[in-house]
Amino acid sequence: MSTNKPNVVLMLSDNIGYGDIGAFQGGEIRGCPTPNIDSIASEGLTMTQFLVEAACTPSRAALMTGRYSPRCGLGSVIIGGTPNTLSADEVTMASLFKSQGYATAMAGKWHLGEEEHSWPTSHGFDEYRVGVLETSDSTLYRQQMERLGWPEAEIIKHVPSIWEGNAQNGLKRVGEYTVEVKRHVEDDIAAYAVDYIHSHAREEAPFFLYLGWTQTHYPNVTSPEFSGKSRIGAYGDGLLQHDHAVGEVLTAIKKAGIEEDTIVIYISDNSATPVAGPPHYRGGSNGMYSGELGDGREGSIRVPGIIKWPGKIPVRKSNGMVSIHDFFTTLARIIGAQVPQDRPIDSVDQSDFFFGKQQDSNREGLLTFLGEEIIAVRWRQYRFYPKSFVPSAGNPSMPGICGNRLETNGFPNVYNIERDPREEEDLSSFSAWTIPAYMQIVNEYLKSLEKYPNPPGIKLTDFNYPQADKIKKYTGSM
Secondary structure, three states: OOOOOOEEEEEEEOOOOOOOOOOOOOHHHHOOOOHHHHHHHHOOEEEOOEEOOOOHHHHHHHHHHOOOHHHHOOOOOOOOOOOOOOOOOOOOHHHHHHHOOOEEEEEEEOOOOOOHHHOHHHOOOOEEEEEEOOOHHHHHHHHHHHHOOOOHHHHHHHOOEEEEEEOOOEEEEEEEOOHHHHHHHHHHHHHHHHHHHHHHOOOOOOEEEEEEOOOOOOOOOOOOOOOOOOOOOHHHHHHHHHHHHHHHHHHHHHHOOOHHHEEEEEEEOOOOOOOOOOHHHOOOOOOOOOOOOOOOOHHHHEEOEEEEOOOOOOOEEEOOOEEOOHHHHHHHHHHOOOOOOOOOOOOOOOHHHHOOOOOOOOOOEEEEEEOOEEEEEEEOOEEEEOEEEEOEOOEOOOOHHHOEEEEOOOOOEEEEOOOOOOOOOOOOOOOHHHHHHHHHHHHHHHHHHHHOOOOOOOOOOOOOOOOHHHHHHHHHOO
């Protein structure tokens, strides 16, 4: 490679929690070692306070655009057939790389929309392979519809697909995404990545490769090589398969002789689901933190985050706050790309922090949303909740994405996450001095909406909502 711009391999896992990975609070002690992922940590920066959004579509929108998900109209999980998807006028990370002469490719889970204007190949990626435009639980739809006696012609309209294509010709459906395909799709993504790395390592132009892994999102089915191999059941088997796939990518980078020219990033989109999902697929861990996918608590949004670039990023572990949004601006600075100036960008440049030029992160706060609603505010080690979460019966991990919240008496709940990682001691009566910081973070966001209002989101339970016409369109398609 004749350029001084690095290759970038960005790996996003699906529902892997803080307590799953050995480099954090899991691995061998949980019956499913993760040596390959751990090896990235041993060679780079392990971010012990890496924060994301509360669910998969919002986190993926934040990663690709550097913006809070409601700014894209994507504060809720996309369900196939619903109308809110990634807008054609959003500027993605892949577009930044293309502007600097990079070859760009993606494989795996996208989950930002099935419409053509939302495809990866419509947003800066030269090619897309082993394409999962939706989410893995949709592989269970067929058996449910068959049980109800749906005709095959109707089933085909609603089952998920595997896609592939390029920016010139668009995408085409190459097969149904079934439970059986889910068994080996992680291996397929790895195989594509290995081929891509070896073929592009010899090219003059650097490359950006984005891998959207599918493990450990349920159903946690695996290829025969991994079935029954962990000590904790199907979830652990999926984690072993995932770690092996990551290892295949790392080995390819090493064999291609481009380790010193390549940034490797490993992150998860949101927490594990210890309680949600079918019981036989459960088993994930969010470590010492409380929360479930979608509920916005610490265990919902604090996940594994690792970045390495040999010789450039010092090997260390840091508790500096970094969010999934931050890669947008940080990578733009590293490759010399221009960040859009015509919209709010919530990404913070962390390049000096990553490179060890400064000890502290450049981020002190973060908002968490469900839909367009601010459900949590983070400032330093304090977490604020405008409404109280309501646990469901027998579920100490709280309600998750379909749960409930209660109005307080006008003051937020406050927790010191360092002192109280389980969020069991509400300090609202003793920490009034933190409220101005809470209000400043919220007010800065609200102020930005005056000039740049968010597009309407989707609420499938509010039929007086301004987007009720979209809901009618969705329900009319059934």
